[in-house]
Amino acid sequence: MQYRTLGNGLNVSAIGVGCMPMIKGGNITYGEEADSDEAIKTIHRAIDLGITFFDTAQIYGPFSNEELVGEAIKGKRDGLVIASKFGFKFDGGNIVGVDGSGTNAKSAVEGTLKRLGIDCLDLYYQHRVDPAVPIEETVGAMADLITEGKIKHIGLSEAGPETLRRAAAVAPISALQSEYSLWERDIEDEILPTCRELGIGFVPYSPLGRGFLTGSIRSLDDLPENDWRRQDPRYQGENFATNLKLVGIVAEVASKHDASNAQIALAWLMAQGEDIVPIPGFKRRATLEDSAKAADIQLDAEDLAKLEAAAPRGGTAGPRYGERGMKMVRL
Template sequence: MLDKRVLGNEGLSVSKIGLGCMGMSQFYGETNDEESIATLHRAVELGVTYFDSAENYGPFLNEKLLGKAFRGIREKIQIGTKFGFIFQNGKVTGVNSRPEHIRKVVDESLKRLDTDYIDILYQHRVDPNVPIEDVIGEMGNLVKEGKVLYLGLCEAGENTIRRAHAIHPLSVIQSEYSLWERNLDDVIRPLLKQLNIGLITFCPLGRGFLTGTVKKAEDYTTSDFRSLDPRFKNENFDSNLSITHRVMELSSEIGITPSQLCLAWILTQGKNIVPIPGTKRRKYLEENIKAAEVILDESIQQELGNLLNNLSVAGPRYEEKMMSLIDR
């Protein structure tokens, strides 16, 4: 069974590896609800307690999937979900974190999840048109009402985090972080340590790039997010393979898989960090969970920490429109 980690000031305790559920319903090719539900059930058997969703995943389909899968075992697991987008014809057309919209979305999420409370509620992306104080004020009201237990923000910057935390304690920040994406190191991670806020890290395997099992962007169908990923395109793909090859070499030397190496490294970065690798298949889930048993010696940790000193990452992590939504 997985050990747990305590995140934040409010006593939130989750499994040291969680499960990102987005790909079960969107963005990573064809879906298979039967296998996804089997994967969710297997995760519970292996000791995973934290499952990450959002109204945006589907949209709406992923929350329904989790509600169906966890019926009757809700007390064994923790669900994080997110609000903050406007949808038209199933596509995101903008952001909306007005207090009345937050309340509406949370009530709808509760119905889809078939539950009367959400363990962690996140603002999915910062809304520049609504003061964060108003956003957190309403989220705090939902905590008082028992509809939400803990609060978090996704991809928030230093100023936003400080202002939000002053209104109501944040338990977690969620952001992309991995061996090849270190954008949090200079400012955000020291800030979270100072304020005693946990960190949930998505895409810890670089959307699969670091595992050595991916293809170029043009080889994916349009239903797969990676067809638009700048790091998977053309010469960026070829350049970034040098990072993957080094990860594969090191993992082979230790006798573990590349994904296990990537996850084990993240777990060495602090007791307040929990990665949530996404998968919709049991075999990859089981492989990922075994990373919690890996012990990396200091020399390997140092080499991985210095990986980007010698190898550079080609391309931004999102295309321009999505990058514009990140509060940093």
């Protein structure tokens, strides 16, 4: 496995593990239902392959995903970079809104540490920017947690350029996590340049277009009835058919390299800069092992030009979230 450095000297494997899909019966379901035993074995296999970067969040489950990750890393904590996120308010197990208050930042981390079974979190993200709370308050509270020894690094998710600048004026920001892939490139306009200006590493989530770029999904009929992607605008109607054209080009490049579509999509992302560390989601060892090989693929100029032509910025059909979701990103 190769390794990269995010902001403020945070060293991680070149590919991380998005743990969100690993929970059976969770609130966000992709494909067939997860098996907890296989999910834990997947984390163990990732560690064996040299992967050090594992991403979870309070909202996944909610709460139960952190518990599963905690069980999996028990006795294997040394050398791992464990990231989690806060930023929502709950009524029992129901999410009822965002909460970026300093009080929530400090109280939420206590539950996260307990569920993970660790004393200090390596990277703590605000999951979504709260428009009602100044980012200075949020990041100030997160900086206090560093002083208290409860976290090591501060991250933000789906923050816009001005928010990033204001946040970085309060405390060093080590990573921004936002959606980025061949079919979601808008961050290249202002957000990624701002991260580089400020020395903030970039962690793409959904680097495989929520599985679309793998080529394994040819119609909505391939998805279970409870699959979250049935609500995804890019999977709907004419959008689906239009977006399949990109999948075909990815497959052509994959064939040239004797690789999978997933490996090519991830290799393309990593070719965009040494400060980029994608976190594809896994729940099975087979898909993990396939994607982990992407770090060894070198795309040449012809490959990159071909993919660039097939996936220009703004070229994907449909927004990446519904109306409610779009109101919560790039704030």
